[in-house]
Amino acid sequence: MYNHIHVKNGHLFIEDCDAAELAHRFKTPLYVLSEASIREKCTRIREGFLDKYDRTYAAYASKALMTTALAKLVHQEGFYMDVVSGGELYTALNADFPSDQIIFHGNNKSPEELEFALKRHVGRIVVDNLDELKLLSQMCNAFNRKAGILFRITPGVNSATHAYISTGKKDSKFGLPLDEDILFPAIQFAIEDPMLDFYGFHFHVGSQLFDNTAHVKAAEVTLELMRVVRERFNYTVPEMNCGGGFGIKYTKDDEPKDVTYFTDAVMAVIEQFCETHQFPRPRIFIEPGRYLIGEAGVTLYTIGSVKEIPNIKTYVAVDGGMSDNIRTALYQAKYEATPIDQPFSETSQEVTLCGKCCETGDILIEHLPLPEVHVGEVIAVFATGAYNYSMASHYNKHRIPAMVLVNGDAAYEIIEREQYSDLTRFDRIPDHLK
Ligand SMILES: Cc1ncc(COP(=O)(O)O)c(C=O)c1O
Structure with a gap:
């Protein structure tokens, strides 16, 4: 098997x-x-995605499994690291993981965690909500550190998986909804705040998926958002993070797809959109967790x-x-x-x-x-x-x-x-x- x-x-x-x-x-x-299994999955992502499209990046979602040795292996493979807590961040740094290749997620990051991330020059902070945005901006000023940020958005798509691991719906504890009076003031704030580098948007539609529809729809929603941001704020968003969620084989009934089934479909939508709207193609990240380590x-x-x-x-x-x-x-x-x-x-x-x-x-x-x-x-x-x-x-x-x-x-x-x-x-x- x-x-x-x-x-x-x-x-x-x-x-x-x-x-x-x-x-x-x-x-x-x-x-x-099995180290061979992990490396084989990394190779598939490298060959099928990173080497195939320029300015693409893969971050390992360490919530799936985090140990110091694994962080070393992931770095050797040339992947970035997604962390969601001070503890995961500490473990990555304990493995000498380059902090500029760390992406810090989480729907309720504490002031202590944000301070840790800022002081260690974490490359990207994915802002989940308006309270965090305000706090982060204050802390950037207090510590005189700039932060590269993305907004986690809820693109309003349902994914075919267990409700507990379906996370792209509007009703979610993760991320900001696309509402005019919620998301757009936040975007404007991020663009105007001199201590924030606004990189773009992040979505994660769910986990253990065998169908690429949710990823493709979420990419379409995000591209349209990027177009509106350019129109309104004259700001070209440079980055999109498409999350993880690529399913694996737990039992013989599971028929998982290769990562390219997801990435090719998403890249096709992105490239087409960028051509149609004369938009420079953003840097694209994916964040597989289970896909790399589960099997x-x-x-x-x-x-x-x-x-x-x-x-x-x-x-x-x-x-x-x-x-x-x-x-x-x-x-x-x-x-x-x-x-x-x-x-x-x-x-x-x-x-x-x-x-x-x-x-x-x-x-x-x-x-x-x-x-x-x-x-x-x-x-x-x-x-x-x-x-x-x-x-x-x-x-x-x-x-x-x-x-x-x-x-x-x-x-x-x-x-x-x-x-x-x-x-x-x-x-x-x-x-x-x-
Ligand atoms: C933001 C984010 N990225 C990536 C992942 C990884 O998901 P998976 O292990 O299904 O690839 C998750 C899982 O919850 C997540 O919340």
Whole structure:
């Protein structure tokens, strides 16, 4: 199903690493990432988009997964970095990521985060709302720093995905609507404020998309907005950021498109518009998160119990769960899995793969076809690279799993396994309880 997953001598391999050896050496639950898979996706974007069209850029949306090692890899690949918090920004800078190649998003950036971004000369701040615009302008003056800004707009398009990850609608907590009395005064302010460099507009229409319609419509709306801005303010907007959202293969039912299916369609609309309206073609950014990292991830879990409830179902419980992958509980995400010592072998039952958290909804996979499995066997869940570790929690004081980056037959721990002592590191005891 994925280029980096193989079966050799009846064992599951991730690149050239035997999953059983990884589980033995690093213990479970374990996030495993294939470096080859990440680099292959970067190459596809480079060849299909960056090399094909000039003045195009790709920023990795680090909310999908952020670690210092990954930030290094992303920089090596020549990508920019999208961050949405002081923590993601700190991690990027901790990896010596060039700050002028960082794009700072977020619908409620705090003064502390904006100060951090300004002082570290972050290249672009994507302004989400009018309060932020005012605050940013004041802070630019206070710190005597200019900021390059874009406005996140809600282009008013619906995307065919789960409501929680459909973000281009007018009713969204993200971005500014196109209303005359909201957006246009903000644009005028950005153009006139000497401390702000107004670069343009950003949209992100949704995630896990297999259809390019929302991207194309959003690009059309944004181009028209750029035309109006030129007409009204005599200002030529130099940049457009089309967000991410390119879908991946979680299960065999998913038929994701290559990134070029989205980028070619969007570029065609942009180039046509610019020709018709004699508009210099803006710099174009995309911001893939899941597309780069999702399929690269595999989570290894050990089975702790197999509970058959007669005439109802069988629960196979593993040593992780919603604390390391909340996506099934949060928005009914679908995954596939197989036991690593009998990978993809003939199945004889349908089970519910559940975790060990104290929630009935702590389910990883419903209706998972499996062969007979036993306590102690290791199960691999596929396509867990995006929005798993980055959404992990310490619920029930479970330790967040370690993470290993696999490169050929080598495996490197890029997130160390947490110890119990890490869980109480920030606990303090008031005197009267000592
Ligand atoms: C502004 C922005 N850019 C990029 C992304 C990345 O989305 P995806 O991982 O679906 O590519 C997101 C996801 O929420 C986003 O909000």
